[in-house]
Amino acid sequence: MDYFISLVVIGFSIGMVYALVALGVSLIYSGLDIVHFAHGEIYMLGAFIGLTIFDRLGFSYLASLLVAALVVGCIGALIERLFYRPLTRRGGGISVSGMGIIIAGFGMSIVLQNVAFLIWGPKALPFRVSFGAPLEFGELTLPMSYVWIVCTALALMLLINFVLKRTMIGLAIRAVAHNKDIAYLSGINVPLMMSLIFAAACALGAIAGVLIGPINYVVVLMGSAILMKAFAAAVVGGFGSLPGAIVGGVTVGIIESLGAGYISGTFKDVYAFVVLIIVLMVRPSGLFGVQARMKA
Amino acid sequence: MLDIQDLIGGYGNVRILNGATLSVKRGQIAALLGGNGTGKSTLLKASSGLIKSWSGSITFDGERIDGLRPDIIVRKGLVQVTQGKDAFPGMTVEENLRLGAFTIRNAPLIADALERVYGYFPVLKDKRRQPAGTLSGGQLQMVCIGRGLMSSPKMIMLDEPSAALAPQVVLDIFRTIYRITRDGMTVLLVEQNVRMALLLAEYGYVIKDGIIHIQGKAQDLIYDDNVRLSYLGGTMANREATLNPPQAPSDR
Numbered sequence: 091m092d093y094f095i096s097l098v099v100i101g102f103s104i105g106m107v108y109a110l111v112a113l114g115v116s117l118i119y120s121g122l123d124i125v126h127f128a129h130g131e132i133y134m135l136g137a138f139i140g141l142t143i144f145d146r147l148g149f150s151y152l153a154s155l156l157v158a159a160l161v162v163g164c165i166g167a168l169i170e171r172l173f174y175r176p177l178t179r180r181g182g183g184i185s186v187s188g189m190g191i192i193i194a195g196f197g198m199s200i201v202l203q204n205v206a207f208l209i210w211g212p213k214a215l216p217f218r219v220s221f222g223a224p225l226e227f228g229e230l231t232l233p234m235s236y237v238w239i240v241c242t243a244l245a246l247m248l249l250i251n252f253v254l255k256r257t258m259i260g261l262a263i264r265a266v267a268h269n270k271d272i273a274y275l276s277g278i279n280v281p282l283m284m285s286l287i288f289a290a291a292c293a294l295g296a297i298a299g300v301l302i303g304p305i306n307y308v309v310v311l312m313g314s315a316i317l318m319k320a321f322a323a324a325v326v327g328g329f330g331s332l333p334g335a336i337v338g339g340v341t342v343g344i345i346e347s348l349g350a351g352y353i354s355g356t357f358k359d360v361y362a363f364v365v366l367i368i369v370l371m372v373r374p375s376g377l378f379g380v381q382a383r384m385k386a
Numbered sequence: 387m388l389d390i391q392d393l394i395g396g397y398g399n400v401r402i403l404n405g406a407t408l409s410v411k412r413g414q415i416a417a418l419l420g421g422n423g424t425g426k427s428t429l430l431k432a433s434s435g436l437i438k439s440w441s442g443s444i445t446f447d448g449e450r451i452d453g454l455r456p457d458i459i460v461r462k463g464l465v466q467v468t469q470g471k472d473a474f475p476g477m478t479v480e481e482n483l484r485l486g487a488f489t490i491r492n493a494p495l496i497a498d499a500l501e502r503v504y505g506y507f508p509v510l511k512d513k514r515r516q517p518a519g520t521l522s523g524g525q526l527q528m529v530c531i532g533r534g535l536m537s538s539p540k541m542i543m544l545d546e547p548s549a550a551l552a553p554q555v556v557l558d559i560f561r562t563i564y565r566i567t568r569d570g571m572t573v574l575l576v577e578q579n580v581r582m583a584l585l586l587a588e589y590g591y592v593i594k595d596g597i598i599h600i601q602g603k604a605q606d607l608i609y610d611d612n613v614r615l616s617y618l619g620g621t622m623a624n625r626e627a628t629l630n631p632p633q634a635p636s637d638r
Contacts, residue, residue, distance in 0.1 A: 258484070258488060261477070261481055261484065261485055261488075262485070262488060264474070264476070264477065265474060265477075265485055268474050268476070269472065269474070271436055272468055272472045272474070273485075274435075274436060274455075274456035274457060275434055275436070275456055275460065275465070275466050275468060276460070276485045276486050276488055276533065277456075277457045277460035277461060277465075277486070277488045277489035277537055278457055278485075278488050279455070279457045280456075280457070
């Protein structure tokens with residue numbers, strides 16, 4: 091029983107990281123109508139930048155987390171303005187979902203991988219943080235790095251919920267997600283809001299990267315695996331739904347952990363996609379996907 | 387207040403507006419009438435900045451506004467009120483209204499505007515915590531008009547406020563629009579419901595093929611056969627006839 095609980099707890103923590111990346115993917119999808127295939131590389135960049143700040147500049151872990159989020163948020167806004175915006179414009183609207191933008195996303199992911207390769211090299215770098223003694227609950231011990239993940243992720247989710255529900259900016263973001271023309275006519279600076287949404291999504295991805303750093307190594311290719319899991323999480327929850335992204339992320343994390351613990355660790359990455367396929371067969375719109383999706 | 391001169395524009399390569407000219411005076415209700423596909427929505431979108439016109443000019447309150455971003459035009463005091471179906475269904479009534487005041491940072495001003503809107507539409511006050519998705523069509527239209535009023539604009543442009551509503555509801559809405567104008571608002575009313583619009587408006591324009599086809603005082607247009615004709619299939623030829631009428635009847 092203890093074994094089961096510890097698997098669930100660890101799966102839940104890792105699931106929170108998936109959820110953060112999936113939240114970013116969903117935010118971008120609902121706000122900009124872009125399925126962002128370079129989001130895994132944003133996460134990878136976050137991990138590298140966080141590590142560099144932590145190792146080279148001697149910042150505390152929390153400060154590295156925040157600075158990495160800020161830096162990657164700015165990089166994200168820049169990428170969106172310089173590369174994605176002209177493409178969506180050419181599509182005719184303020185934003186448009188299409189093949190061009192998907193291929194551009196793949197291209198961007200390769201570019202970012204190679205940029206990271208040039209800066210940080212091919213080796214997997216360790217992210218050594220001394221968090222102190224693990225927490226103990228009776229028989230159960232939980233390393234502090236997992237506690238950090240869960241607390242940071244929960245705090246971020248509460249923050250997002252607060253911003254979206256209680257502030258004017260959040261209201262504007264929901265309006266932009268629902269209908270850009272109407273948002274424009276309400277006096278909202280839609281292009282600015284879109285940049286803001288993209289930057290926030292990238293900041294979330296970067297934080298996820300810094301959080302996973304101390305558990306795994308930081309390496310150039312870490313982005314592709316997480317992207318697929320984040321997509322699985324987003325689809326399981328219902329693509330574009332924010333609560334869905336969280337529930338989907340946690341579901342994928344726990345099932346992966348249970349599968350690795352009880353069946354075989356070698357196929358750890360397979361379980362998430364088995365869940366994905368089953369959900370798509372049984373409930374194609376995802377757990378939280380409603381038929382007429384109300385994004386606002 | 388609003389002056390549109392020889393406006394040409396469209397979507398992509400498709401030309402919709404062919405040199406439309408109209409003007410709305412301060413404190414006036416003007417009606418822009420036309421069937422589907424005549425260019426009235428395009429004209430509206432060009433004025434509110436959602437699409438860029440190709441040539442011609444749009445002047446609002448003495449300033450050129452063509453080519454500006456929609457949110458800037460809202461800040462200048464010209465607001466396009468959308469159709470009721472364009473309320474945000476997942477947001478509460480009050481959230482919808484507050485969104486209209488996005489350009490305003492001053493909390494007391496927003497509170498005043500909210501009270502004013504609830505004064506025009508008491509029903510919305512009772513339902514202010516409900517999601518807009520649960521309202522009736524008429525109430526949704528009220529939400530959209532209210533949202534347009536929240537930034538305390540100088541002029542509003544209403545996009546078919548009567549669309550898909552029961553006649554009794556339309557009457558209610560139009561009565562309120564009249565009250566809003568009496569309180570000093572300038573209104574451009576874009577409508578397919580010709581009779582209702584002309585009863586409310588002081589001046590009317592009929593648009594067809596992207597050009598103003600007929601214009602005149604509303605009470606004259608109501609009895610004008612050409613207005614009816616242009617809906618049933620008038621041509622450019624009878625536009626010439628209307629612009630240079632052989633002899634205006636004087637027995638009205």
